[in-house]
């Protein structure tokens with residue numbers, strides 16, 4: 492299918508598919524509910540500090556930028572899926588899941604994806620991919636909308652792996668759709684500015700407190716709490732870190748705070764700077780015939 496054909500198919504899909512309308516209504520409903528609770532907590536005075544207003548505006552900006560980039564995600568995953576079928580890679584048949592109730596199937600699909608997401612996330616914390624993921628960490632004030640502060644390249648990686656993995660496991664399309672809604676809602680929830688720890692269930696479901704430690708600008712917490720939904724992956728792979736309530740500073744010192752344009756361009760600028768620095772150090776290496784300096 493040509494490019495224009497794919498764009499047309501995407502637009503038709505967005506308008507006709509019920510799952511998109513449900514997803515939009517549910518996420519908007521959740522965001523409004525959080526706003527009402529916050530207003531109630533502040534005795535119906537919207538006395539948000541200016542920094543929070545800027546953070547929320549930037550997050551909404553990102554939401555829209557990513558909507559503009561949605562066709563890229565769609566095009567890429569479409570091509571990969573076609574290649575996948577053409578390569579004849581064996582995959583699990585949808586009939587395997589017949590008779591499994593939806594309330595088991597949807598959380599199970601979310602668990603399968605969370606395993607992949609843990610490793611995606613761990614790789615995004617590697618120094619070469621960090622400039623992409625630093626955008627998510629750049630928010631100096633965590634709020635439900637921080638979950639939408641994602642660079643489009645990260646969105647591409649996450650969405651493509653979601654579609655590839657769950658299609659390979661043979662999950663029905665509606666299970667994949669509702670699974671995505673569940674993950675989106677939980678992701679908004681863990682970015683709420685509340686100190687909820689989930690008490691005895693803290694190892695079962697990731698809490699806002701756990702995710703706040705992931706955002707803490709503190710060396711001990713860097714690269715910790717990478718699982719989005721199920722802390723079991725952090726416990727298994729040694730990255731669980733919740734020493735108590737999180738009172739640390741959030742954000743990334745070197746990244747722009749709330750400027751959407753600068754943030755979208757940030758990874759490209761950083762890679763340019765890193766490549767230039769590497770070229771300089773290689774030249775220095777040749778000149779002095781010394782070993783390359785450790786840059787880690």
Ligand SMILES: [Zn+2]
Nearest residue numbers: 612616624705
């Ligand atoms: Zn992270």
Ligand SMILES: [Zn+2]
Nearest residue numbers: 627682702706
């Ligand atoms: Zn986060």
